[in-house]
Amino acid sequence: MKWSKDLRQGNVIVSPGEPVDHENAGEFESLLIPAVEEASRSGGSLIIDFRNVDYMTSIGLRALMMAVKEAEPVSVKILVTGLNETMQEIFHISGFEQLLAIHESLESALAAASAG
Amino acid sequence: MLVRFWGTRGSLPTAMRSGEVRDKLIAALQAANGRHFQSAADVASFVDNELDFPIRSTYGGASSCVELDGTSDEFLVCDMGSGLREFGLDAMRRSRVGRKKTYNIFMSHLHWDHIMGFPFFVPAFDPDVTIRIFGGHDTIERALRRQQEKISFPVPFDYLKARFEFTTLVPGEVADVAGCRVELIRQHHDNDSYGYRFFCNGKSVVYSTDAEHKLGDQESMQRFVEFFRNADLVIMDTMYSFADAMSMKADWGHSSNVVAVDLCHRASARRLVMFHHEPIFGDNTIRKMHLDTIRYEELMRRESALEVLCAYDGLEVPL
Numbered sequence: 001m002k003w004s005k006d007l008r009q010g011n012v013i014v015s016p017g018e019p020v021d022h023e024n025a026g027e028f029e030s031l032l033i034p035a036v037e038e039a040s041r042s043g044g045s046l047i048i049d050f051r052n053v054d055y056m057t058s059i060g061l062r063a064l065m066m067a068v069k070e071a072e073p074v075s076v077k078i079l080v081t082g083l084n085e086t087m088q089e090i091f092h093i094s095g096f097e098q099l100l101a102i103h104e105s106l107e108s109a110l111a112a113a114s115a116g
Numbered sequence: 117m118l119v120r121f122w123g124t125r126g127s128l129p130t131a132m133r134s135g136e137v138r139d140k141l142i143a144a145l146q147a148a149n150g151r152h153f154q155s156a157a158d159v160a161s162f163v164d165n166e167l168d169f170p171i172r173s174t175y176g177g178a179s180s181c182v183e184l185d186g187t188s189d190e191f192l193v194c195d196m197g198s199g200l201r202e203f204g205l206d207a208m209r210r211s212r213v214g215r216k217k218t219y220n221i222f223m224s225h226l227h228w229d230h231i232m233g234f235p236f237f238v239p240a241f242d243p244d245v246t247i248r249i250f251g252g253h254d255t256i257e258r259a260l261r262r263q264q265e266k267i268s269f270p271v272p273f274d275y276l277k278a279r280f281e282f283t284t285l286v287p288g289e290v291a292d293v294a295g296c297r298v299e300l301i302r303q304h305h306d307n308d309s310y311g312y313r314f315f316c317n318g319k320s321v322v323y324s325t326d327a328e329h330k331l332g333d334q335e336s337m338q339r340f341v342e343f344f345r346n347a348d349l350v351i352m353d354t355m356y357s358f359a360d361a362m363s364m365k366a367d368w369g370h371s372s373n374v375v376a377v378d379l380c381h382r383a384s385a386r387r388l389v390m391f392h393h394e395p396i397f398g399d400n401t402i403r404k405m406h407l408d409t410i411r412y413e414e415l416m417r418r419e420s421a422l423e424v425l426c427a428y429d430g431l432e433v434p435l
């Protein structure tokens with residue numbers, strides 16, 4: 001899966017580069033979980049930038065939930081940004097907008113992550 | 117063939133309260149906005165064509181019971197929730213004008229909401245009636261007898277005069293019943309549940325309720341995709357929001373609208389009927405969930421469209 005990772009001010013920023021569905025959700029999860037672990041080691045948050053993701057099915061959302069469950073015991077905050085209109089609707093319909101902190105921009109997510 | 121919904125609620129039957137009726141009347145009169153109607157037909161046209169479903173109707177509150185009508189001269193029903201009572205009375209009316217008095221009942225599982233209608237199934241008192249009950253569980257008769265023991269119900273099972281046959285079906289095997297080829301699949305639910313695929317008169321109907329889908333199990337998901345493959349109608353448990361099903365209601369044994377659409381899309385099914393509604397949801401909440409599901413299907417559609425319906429007590433879907 002197309003994927004990029006960055007580290008800023010102790011926060012791990014990951015950017016999947018394609019839609020997530022049943023064909024690549026396993027790979028998405030296998031990249032996301034280590035990112036949570038890295039954020040825990042660096043004492044920061046995990047920011048997932050979805051700007052290059054057109055859509056995500058339920059299996060992709062499940063991988064996000066697995067990351068949330070991995071993050072909670074180690075007090076890693078997960079923030080989401082870069083949602084296009086379709087992704088915003090998916091997050092709304094699925095109820096995931098209640099579960100994750102969603103930010104309009106990467107800068108806003110970084111500011112929230114730094115605020116603690 | 118006609119698929120007729122007699123009970124569409126999960127867990128527990130529910131009834132509309134008087135305050136809810138009042139709210140609907142107020143909303144209807146507001147929508148009429150002082151309009152003058154010339155006749156009852158005019159009023160009916162306004163109600164049918166200009167009022168949204170939660171105002172002019174209700175999703176109902178009987179628990180799971182779905183009929184496949186027209187597969188043969190016998191009756192074919194899925195589950196015996198509280199909706200079975202009204203089905204039984206209507207079936208007797210049809211038998212009075214010639215319909216054969218044979219009932220074929222397919223059980224998803226034996227939790228209370230899916231068997232609670234049976235003690236009130238009036239055809240069971242008729243010695244000319246044959247009742248064939250099919251399921252993946254070999255404990256169906258025990259469950260039905262137990263709920264009619266003296267401590268729970270005044271009429272014991274042995275008082276029933278109909279002829280009973282209990283048949284255990286096996287996943288992977290095909291049964292020929294009432295004009296349909298029937299297959300079943302084991303589903304994830306406490307003490308297991310079973311989904312059914314009926315192939316009748318050239319049409320395929322899947323009844324898959326009380327099934328939780330573990331999305332991390334790709335093999336299991338693929339089995340369900342194949343079970344749903346090209347189905348004309350999929351009746352599926354969409355009880356919880358996806359977020360609830362993934363978090364606080366994980367392992368509660370139910371599914372969500374989002375998973376239902378994704379599975380049906382992967383299987384190229386033609387129509388989805390949302391089913392087994394949460395009993396605490398009122399009509400407005402269910403309607404919102406229906407509209408959200410239609411929108412989700414539009415967003416996620418890659419090939420052919422999946423029509424999304426929402427079951428209510430009394431819905432009839434022709435195939």
